[in-house]
Amino acid sequence: MLEYIILGFLMYGDMSGYDLKQCMSKSTSYFFDASFGSIYPAFKRLEAKGEISSREVVDCGKYKKLYSITDAGKSVFREWLEQPIEFAKTKLDHLVKVFFLGFLPKEKAIETLQAFIKEVEPVLHELIESQPKIKLKTDIYQYSTLLYGINYYRFIIDWSHDLLKELTKR
Amino acid sequence: MLEYIILGFLMYGDMSGYDLKQCMSKSTSYFFDASFGSIYPAFKRLEAKGEISSREVVDCGKYKKLYSITDAGKSVFREWLEQPIEFAKTKLDHLVKVFFLGFLPKEKAIETLQAFIKEVEPVLHELIESQPKIKLKTDIYQYSTLLYGINYYRFIIDWSHDLLKELTKR
DNA sequence: TGTTCCATGTAAACTGTTACATGATTAT
DNA sequence: ATAATCATGTAACAGTTTACATGGAACA
Numbered sequence: 001m002l003e004y005i006i007l008g009f010l011m012y013g014d015m016s017g018y019d020l021k022q023c024m025s026k027s028t029s030y031f032f033d034a035s036f037g038s039i040y041p042a043f044k045r046l047e048a049k050g051e052i053s054s055r056e057v058v059d060c061g062k063y064k065k066l067y068s069i070t071d072a073g074k075s076v077f078r079e080w081l082e083q084p085i086e087f088a089k090t091k092l093d094h095l096v097k098v099f100f101l102g103f104l105p106k107e108k109a110i111e112t113l114q115a116f117i118k119e120v121e122p123v124l125h126e127l128i129e130s131q132p133k134i135k136l137k138t139d140i141y142q143y144s145t146l147l148y149g150i151n152y153y154r155f156i157i158d159w160s161h162d163l164l165k166e167l168t169k170r
Numbered sequence: 171m172l173e174y175i176i177l178g179f180l181m182y183g184d185m186s187g188y189d190l191k192q193c194m195s196k197s198t199s200y201f202f203d204a205s206f207g208s209i210y211p212a213f214k215r216l217e218a219k220g221e222i223s224s225r226e227v228v229d230c231g232k233y234k235k236l237y238s239i240t241d242a243g244k245s246v247f248r249e250w251l252e253q254p255i256e257f258a259k260t261k262l263d264h265l266v267k268v269f270f271l272g273f274l275p276k277e278k279a280i281e282t283l284q285a286f287i288k289e290v291e292p293v294l295h296e297l298i299e300s301q302p303k304i305k306l307k308t309d310i311y312q313y314s315t316l317l318y319g320i321n322y323y324r325f326i327i328d329w330s331h332d333l334l335k336e337l338t339k340r
Numbered sequence: 341t342g343t344t345c346c347a348t349g350t351a352a353a354c355t356g357t358t359a360c361a362t363g364a365t366t367a368t
Numbered sequence: 369a370t371a372a373t374c375a376t377g378t379a380a381c382a383g384t385t386t387a388c389a390t391g392g393a394a395c396a
Contacts, residue, residue, distance in 0.1 A: 001263055002355085008270040018375050028269060031262035038356055040377055061365065062374060081274055085267045085286045087293070090260055092201035093171055095318060097255045099198060100178040101311040104251055109311070116255045123257070141271040141279070144333045148265060155325050163314045172383085188347050205385055210349055231393065232346060 002034050002042050003051075007077040010052060010069035017043050017065070027134070027142065030127060030149040043067055051076050094156075098163075110167055117160045124153035172204050172212050173221075177247040180222060180239035187213050187235070197304070197312065200297060200319040213237055221246050268333075280337055287330050294323035 009015060009023055017039045024033055034042075046052045051073030057064045069077070094116065101109045127150045134146050179185060179193055187209045194203055204212075216222045221243030227234050239247070264286065271279045297320045304316050 001266060004270075005266060008266075008273075011270070011273060016375075017377090028266075030259055031265040033259065035357055036376080037358070037378085044377095063364070063376085064374095065376075077270075078273070081267065081270060082278070084289070085264050085282060087264050087286065087289045089200055089203065089293075090262060092260060092318075094255050094257050095201040095315045096171060096175060096178075096198070097251065098311055098318075099315050100174075100181070100247075100251060102309040103178075103181060103248070108252070112255060116257065119254070119257045123259075139272040140333070140336055141268055144329075144336070145265045145269050147332075148262075148268075148329050151325065151329065152322075155321065159314075159318055159321065162317075163310075166310055166314070186347075187349090206348080207350085207386070208384055214349095233348085233392070234346095235348070 001032070002038060003046055004077065004080050005032060005034075006039075006042055006046060006067075007051065007069055007073050007080075010067060010073070011077060014066045014068045016067065026130075027138075028145075030123070031145065046073065106167060110164060113160050113164050113167075117157055120153055120156055120160075124150065124157065127153065171202070172208060173216055174247065174250050175202060175204075176209075176212055176216060176237075177221065177239055177243050177250075180237060180243070181247060184236045184238045186237065196300075197308075198315075200293070201315065216243065276337060280334060283330050283334050283337075287327055290323055290326055290330075294320065294327065297323065 005024070005028070006020060009020055015023070017036065021034075021036060021039055043052065043054075047054055047067070049072075050070060052067045052069050054065050054067050057066050097112070101112065104112065127146065131146060131150065135143050175194070175198070176190060179190055185193070187206065191204075191206060191209055213222065213224075217224055217237070219242075220240060222237045222239050224235050224237045227236050267282070271282065274282065297316065301316060301320065305313050
């Protein structure tokens with residue numbers, strides 16, 4: 001998946017591994033992120049396969065290794081893009097603990113859920129803050145994934161409140 | 171995480187690796203699943219750490235290796251349960267392709283989204299069918315995670331329809 | 341008697357993170 | 369001077385899936 005993300009971003013223009021990390025932080029990190037430890041080797045692999053090419057550049061006095069997508073890389077990317085979206089069941093680790101919350105006294109469970117809400121809220125607000133910029137600067141698809149993120153986090157918070165209500169009303 | 175799931179299920183009673191796989195298929199697979207290749211080694215690890223113990227049994231003429239949670243295992247499980255839920259950003263692989271859908275002609279993108287909806291719908295309906303049984307047989311927390319699953323898949327379908335509407339209205 | 345399901349297990353491969361190492365540039 | 373940031377990279381580890389291997393029981 002990471003390799004396709006790299007190809008996808010290179011479709012917009014050349015960039016380095018460091019640039020990609022920043023791009024992902026700004027735009028995809030709420031549904032896909034990667035560390036340098038996986039980014040740099042992925043670029044090397046893609047270059048070895050001939051899907052991207054690199055050149056060394058000094059930009060604003062800083063050394064950079066800029067990568068470009070090749071024609072072969074564009075083919076690989078488009079072929080992937082044309083395949084159906086495969087919906088793999090997501091790992092939702094936060095639900096695991098909720099699943100077993102019955103082994104905790106009710107007051108403890110309530111506290112756990114309240115703390116969980118407090119943890120998710122700032123992530124939601126971060127996304128909301130980025131919304132106006134993204135709406136202007138990107139296309140409808142990328143803006144749409146942001147709306148997914150915002151409404152998903154809202155959904156999680158609402159769901160937590162619903163469960164809390166059920167727990168406190170008895 | 172898998173080790174805690176094993177401990178959690180063993181809190182309800184003894185079971186084998188095979189049993190756990192079936193349990194997960196029925197109850198947690200929409201937010202957490204594991205293959206036999208990870209389940210059996212996990213049981214072995216837990217036994218080596220003294221958190222569970224095993225005995226070999228012939229049940230209905232079938233050989234089984236039944237595991238029980240030990241007192242040490244119960245402590246480990248409860249200690250984990252008492253820690254706050256950590257909300258790690260989830261990998262939502264299906265959004266990756268949507269993010270780059272602008273590189274496809276609009277009609278192709280529309281088809282992709284329609285196919286995606288057709289893929290998610292049966293998963294949703296499976297969960298909905300299991301709802302009455304789960305509501306009766308489990309506690310509020312486990313039922314609540316099911317409601318999460320149902321409403322999450324509904325949300326995904328609604329979001330896809332919204333994006334489709336945006337694409338077709340112009 | 342052969343096929344399917346039950347049940348356990350291992351080895352290789354894949355994907356990724358964390359921690360570390362290096363060195364240049366910019367700001368204080 | 370020195371601390372922070374920019375920028376690249378590697379090695380060790382972690383968790384997982386896939387594919388394979390085994391053998392018994394149930395069924396047709």
